[in-house]
Amino acid sequence: MESSFRRGAREGMRDFLPLSVGLVPWAIVTGIAMRSIGLSPLEAMGMNLLVYAGTAQLGTLPLIGSGAPLWLIFLTAMVLNLRFVIFSATLAPVFHDHRFMRRLASSYLLVDGMFAVGADKLQRADDPHWRWGYYIVPSAYCWLLWQLCGIVGVFGAGVIPQDWSLEFMTTIALTVMMIPMLREKPMWVAALVGGLGAVLLRELPLRLGLIAGIALGIAAGFIAERALSGRAER
Amino acid sequence: MIEGVMSEGLWLWLTLLAIGSTTIMTRGSFILAGEKGRLPPALQRALRYAPAAALSALVVPDLLLDGGGVDPFNPKLAAGLVVIVVATRWRNPWLPFILGMAVLLVLRKGAGW
Known part of the structure; x- marks a missing residue:
């Protein structure tokens, strides 16, 4: 008789495996991008371990590279990771009866892909062992894949000539990440106002323009959502 | 010179730790609290x-x-x-x-x- 942990693990892997293939280029690109701003291989691998969040890593690289102040780097990473607060609130009941160390591991390993694939099933399953297997095994596999492919990028970057503007890979990655978000109109407004706000406010001291642009973008998206839904009701 | 390089390396690791701390703070916000906390719906929508x-x-x-x-x-x-x-x-x-x-x-x- 197979344990419910193993049954959960098998089903989780079956659900997550197809998605994980798409992670490979991201991990490699992130590895290259970290080296392109001058991180040593050790520092780049350290960042992959300590941060383990592609968007926050890629988003803060240009700031680290240009010597931005620590508080700005911290705030930007926080904003880029804010969506995880929603994921965490959704999944909190799923891990409610687990010990602290397990909840810590689940938190560190929580990524967009696993949430997208598994949040529904995790919330509906009654057996805590099944849920643990379903979540932790694919999440650990995802972590391993990210670290290994990241190493490929970190060392692969050394082969590419220095003057190839590799730092632009970061901009490409951030652009590609943004595109699927822009399916709804309010998201468009948030992105447009955020982007143009950051351009127009770039002369602000302490590089406050970036944070101000982001705040304006969030507010604009929220206002646009209200305006659009209000119009639909009428 | 060597001291400068050392402190620069240390500064970078501190920066990486600070970025990493946002990963744990956001992903762990509700899971670590262990309570069935709820996010105010308006805030949840703004965060999107x-x-x-x-x-x-x-x-x-x-x-x-x-x-x-x-x-x-x-x-x-x-x-x-x-x-x-x-x-x-x-x-x-x-x-x-x-x-x-x-x-x-x-x-x-x-x-x-």
């Missing part, structure tokens, strides 16, 4: 716009600004537009990187733009 606004605030200045001023005709913007077209049309995850870098390099090195 954070990633799009932040990514755009990072990308748009990089694409529009060249040498300090707004320049609508620069190789980065041209490459960025190619990336957007490629990423919306095809599902291949490598293609935006290969074509985006190719356009940038051809314009910068080939055409000397």
Whole structure:
């Protein structure tokens, strides 16, 4: 008789495996991008371990590279990771009866892909062992894949000539990440106002323009959502 | 000199730790608390716009600004537009990187733009 942990693990892997293939280029690109701003291989691998969040890593690289102040780097990473607060609130009941160390591991390993694939099933399953297997095994596999492919990028970057503007890979990655978000109109407004706000406010001291642009973008998206839904009701 | 390099390395590791702390703080916010906490719905909806606004605030200045001023005709913007077209049309995850870098390099090195 197979344990419910193993049954959960098998089903989780079956659900997550197809998605994980798409992670490979991201991990490699992130590895290259970290080296392109001058991180040593050790520092780049350290960042992959300590941060383990592609968007926050890629988003803060240009700031680290240009010597931005620590508080700005911290705030930007926080904003880029804010969506995880929603994921965490959704999944909190799923891990409610687990010990602290397990909840810590689940938190560190929580990524967009696993949430997208598994949040529904995790919330509906009654057996805590099944849920643990379903979540932790694919999440650990995802972590391993990210670290290994990241190493490929970190060392692969050394082969590419220095003057190839590799730092632009970061901009490409951030652009590609943004595109699927822009399916709804309010998201468009948030992105447009955020982007143009950051351009127009770039002369602000302490590089406050970036944070101000982001705040304006969030507010604009929220206002646009209200305006659009209000119009639909009428 | 060596001291300068040392402290720079230490500063970088501190920066990486600070960025990493946001990963645990956000992902663990409710899971670690262990309570069945709920996020106010208005806040939850506002937070949905954070990633799009932040990514755009990072990308748009990089694409529009060249040498300090707004320049609508620069190789980065041209490459960025190619990336957007490629990423919306095809599902291949490598293609935006290969074509985006190719356009940038051809314009910068080939055409000397």
